[in-house]
Amino acid sequence: MEQLLIVTTGGTIDKIYFDEKSDFQVGEPQIGRILGEIGVAFRYRVIPLLRKDSLHLTDQDRALIRAVVEAQEERHVLITHGTDTMVQTARSLLGLPGKVIVLTGALNPALFRGSDAVFNIGTAVGAVQVLPEGVYIAMNGRIWDPLKVRKNPEANRFEAVSP
Numbered sequence: 001m002e003q004l005l006i007v008t009t010g011g012t013i014d015k016i017y018f019d020e021k022s023d024f025q026v027g028e029p030q031i032g033r034i035l036g037e038i039g040v041a042f043r044y045r046v047i048p049l050l051r052k053d054s055l056h057l058t059d060q061d062r063a064l065i066r067a068v069v070e071a072q073e074e075r076h077v078l079i080t081h082g083t084d085t086m087v088q089t090a091r092s093l094l095g096l097p098g099k100v101i102v103l104t105g106a107l108n109p110a111l112f113r114g115s116d117a118v119f120n121i122g123t124a125v126g127a128v129q130v131l132p133e134g135v136y137i138a139m140n141g142r143i144w145d146p147l148k149v150r151k152n153p154e155a156n157r158f159e160a161v162s163p
Helices: 029-037 061-070 087-094 117-130
Strands: 003-010 015-018 025-026 043-052 076-080 098-103 134-139 143-144 149-152 157-160
Touching: 029 043, 029 117, 043 061, 061 076, 061 087, 061 098, 076 087, 076 117, 087 098, 087 149, 098 117, 098 157, 117 134, 117 143, 134 157, 143 157
Parallel strands: 003 043, 003 076, 076 098, 098 134
Antiparallel strands: 015 025, 134 143, 149 157
């Protein structure tokens, strides 16, 4: 992998707590800070594309994500994304030639102690380097085909879809 392209779209992974509003809002992308703290041994470039909760992503946003990824020269792409509509966005990226695209996110904000963000990012970084061309989701310690997975909101995890 010469260089990893990282596209950030918001979601829980980047959420911060606003005390004056007693609310969470999507803040600055956290992945650059996380990779810097870990001291990764590869080059990466971050495009902070959107700052939205994935429930607020539109078809136009998905078209923008696809166009931006398609226009970049990097073969290996990691997208941070909210978990609620991650599968929908992954499916919208299917068919991009010459790319290995892995979407990941977090069920708890990256800034929170005990967040799954670092683990999911690590899983995604490993996956994007070894998987064949295509689109994948890295969540809950697994690599998922976006056509065969769904988020189970009640259990707060991803699970296989029965054929």
